[in-house]
Amino acid sequence: MRQSRLFHALIAISCALAFTVSSHAFAADGQPIVIKFSHVVANDTPKGEGAQLLQKMVKERLGDKVKIEVYPNSSLYDDTKGLNALLTGDVQLLAPSMAKLGQYSKSVQLFDLPFLFDDLDAVTRFEQGDGGQKILQSMEGHNILGLAYWHNGMRQFTANQPLVVPRDARGLKLRVEPSNVLAAQVNELHAIPRKMAFGEVYQGMQTGVVDGQAGNTWSNIYSQKWNEVQSDMTESNSGVLDYMLITNAKFWNSLPDDVRSELDDIIAEVTKTVNDKAGELNEQAKQQIIDAGGTEIHELDADQVKEWREAMTPVIEQFSDEIGPDLIKAAQQSNKS
Numbered sequence: 001m002r003q004s005r006l007f008h009a010l011i012a013i014s015c016a017l018a019f020t021v022s023s024h025a026f027a028a029d030g031q032p033i034v035i036k037f038s039h040v041v042a043n044d045t046p047k048g049e050g051a052q053l054l055q056k057m058v059k060e061r062l063g064d065k066v067k068i069e070v071y072p073n074s075s076l077y078d079d080t081k082g083l084n085a086l087l088t089g090d091v092q093l094l095a096p097s098m099a100k101l102g103q104y105s106k107s108v109q110l111f112d113l114p115f116l117f118d119d120l121d122a123v124t125r126f127e128q129g130d131g132g133q134k135i136l137q138s139m140e141g142h143n144i145l146g147l148a149y150w151h152n153g154m155r156q157f158t159a160n161q162p163l164v165v166p167r168d169a170r171g172l173k174l175r176v177e178p179s180n181v182l183a184a185q186v187n188e189l190h191a192i193p194r195k196m197a198f199g200e201v202y203q204g205m206q207t208g209v210v211d212g213q214a215g216n217t218w219s220n221i222y223s224q225k226w227n228e229v230q231s232d233m234t235e236s237n238s239g240v241l242d243y244m245l246i247t248n249a250k251f252w253n254s255l256p257d258d259v260r261s262e263l264d265d266i267i268a269e270v271t272k273t274v275n276d277k278a279g280e281l282n283e284q285a286k287q288q289i290i291d292a293g294g295t296e297i298h299e300l301d302a303d304q305v306k307e308w309r310e311a312m313t314p315v316i317e318q319f320s321d322e323i324g325p326d327l328i329k330a331a332q333q334s335n336k337s
């Protein structure tokens with residue numbers, strides 16, 4: 001009796017192993033390995049374009065071995081479900097905004113701090129340095145491997161009333177990504193943070209569940225048509241919205257060496273293209289919002305920027321121990337080229 005239970009257990013384990021191996025690394029039947037890449041934004045955004053370029057280059061260079069399937073616009077999963085699916089092996093690639101990753105790594109929250117980076121060039125310098133590379137590896141204990149950083153852009157506030165100085169935001173319900181750091185910034189403004197999935201924001205704005213949002217990029221604002229449901233935008237540049245391209249570490253390590261190495265090369269090339277082009281795509285989207293009319297964009301003068309900084313940056317001190325003071329210092333130093 002005991003022997004037969006042991007026998008069945010062994011059979012079950014070998015079946016599970018065979019399934020894992022065949023569904024992950026090896027295309028034993030001659031079919032390419034399928035890599036599902038799920039994300040939540042439109043195709044004509046930095047991440048959307050990056051995902052499509054990755055798919056195209058993999059087809060050209062590894063077409064008989066690997067096939068990338070891209071699922072944009074939350075068509076497969078929203079970010080939260082996508083992260084669970086990555087861990088269970090139902091998708092293999094994601095590029096969430098780092099504001100979605102705080103549950104797996106304290107240090108990654110650095111990217112959500114207000115007014116930390118002056119511009120995308122400073123972000124690039126930090127990401128390529130030791131601090132950035134350390135954060136890329138900070139989720140391996142959760143079986144999540146960081147492959148690259150992809151830029152989107154700087155965060156801009158929107159609402160249905162002008163937000164020119166911080167007190168204008170008092171009492172407003174503002175959508176934030178699921179990040180404690182972003183929520184804390186909204187609290188500093190005496191406004192009410194509402195964590196909400198990206199795909200639900202348009203409707204939330206339309207129905208008044210939120211009055212606005214506390215920082216997103218021009219490319220996301222325009223491609224999600226938030227300009228249809230928000231009368232005012234503030235060029236606040238109050239933080240950065242950047243992505244980490246991530247995979248399931250066990251899956252990645254189970255790939256044949258030659259395939260993994262070619263994928264690494266392709267990812268490096270795609271990353272360069274995405275990061276070189278992100279600024280331009282956001283400028284274009286800002287212009288498209290202006291051309292569409294119906295929305296006022298408020299540019300801030302130096303005194304107004306100073307007020308926003310003073311109102312929001314106490315959050316840096318608040319999260320300093322969790323994130324690591326040395327990492328924060330390295331990020332601040334990246335502003336000086």
Ligand code: LMR
Nearest residue numbers: 040041097177198216220
């Ligand atoms: C958001 O939820 O606002 C962003 O993280 C969406 C994205 O992927 O750019």
